[in-house]
Amino acid sequence: MLPSTFLAWFALYRYPAFYVGAILEGPILMTLSGVFLHLEYVQFWPVYIALILGDLTGDLAWYSIGHWYARPFLARFGKFFSITEAALQSTERFYRRHHSNILFFSKLTMGFGFALPILMTAGMIRIPLKKFIALNVLGQMIFTGILLSVGYFFGNAILTINEGFRVFSIIAFIIFIYLLFHGVGLFLRRRFFPHL
Numbered sequence: 001m002l003p004s005t006f007l008a009w010f011a012l013y014r015y016p017a018f019y020v021g022a023i024l025e026g027p028i029l030m031t032l033s034g035v036f037l038h039l040e041y042v043q044f045w046p047v048y049i050a051l052i053l054g055d056l057t058g059d060l061a062w063y064s065i066g067h068w069y070a071r072p073f074l075a076r077f078g079k080f081f082s083i084t085e086a087a088l089q090s091t092e093r094f095y096r097r098h099h100s101n102i103l104f105f106s107k108l109t110m111g112f113g114f115a116l117p118i119l120m121t122a123g124m125i126r127i128p129l130k131k132f133i134a135l136n137v138l139g140q141m142i143f144t145g146i147l148l149s150v151g152y153f154f155g156n157a158i159l160t161i162n163e164g165f166r167v168f169s170i171i172a173f174i175i176f177i178y179l180l181f182h183g184v185g186l187f188l189r190r191r192f193f194p195h196l
Helices: 003-036 044-081 083-110 117-122 128-159 164-191
Strands: none
Touching: 003 044, 003 128, 003 164, 044 083, 044 117, 044 128, 083 117, 083 128
8 A cells, every 4th residue: 555645645646647657667657557547546638647747748849859969970970880971871761751650659569678769869960849749649549449458467466576575566567568568669660660
């Protein structure tokens, strides 16, 4: 059982906390939110919306960094990362042709294993902001729903586990889900987007 002081704080600030947490680490928090949903510490719509808005805020921040700073940074320091101008132009051409699929499916697979470069590249090559947001929100609605569902159904199993092992079980489960999505994302990237 959670301590009463934490429950009082959680009852007051839970949804703003989920919003901020989703900016910092969305997938893990989304799965944990599903467990909280099952335990009836949160309600579905407020937590679902807070998670989507938080993750979108973080993605827009990385898009903005790419929009304003990625090109000058790579022009100056790209050589230290073995990024040549020719390689950059080739990546940009590929991204421009497939950006809708890349943005949508990267949201469903935690960025094919490297979400931040995908978000920054979208900003760098000036994908229209409205299109970026639309693709992002569509993918985010599905992804958040999946992770909430996984956490929710795992919450049922949590109730049957000995109380001493519950925290360990939750942490192990969240790590497993994170690694699963990360691995699937890497596989899909290598299979369908080898140029990334």
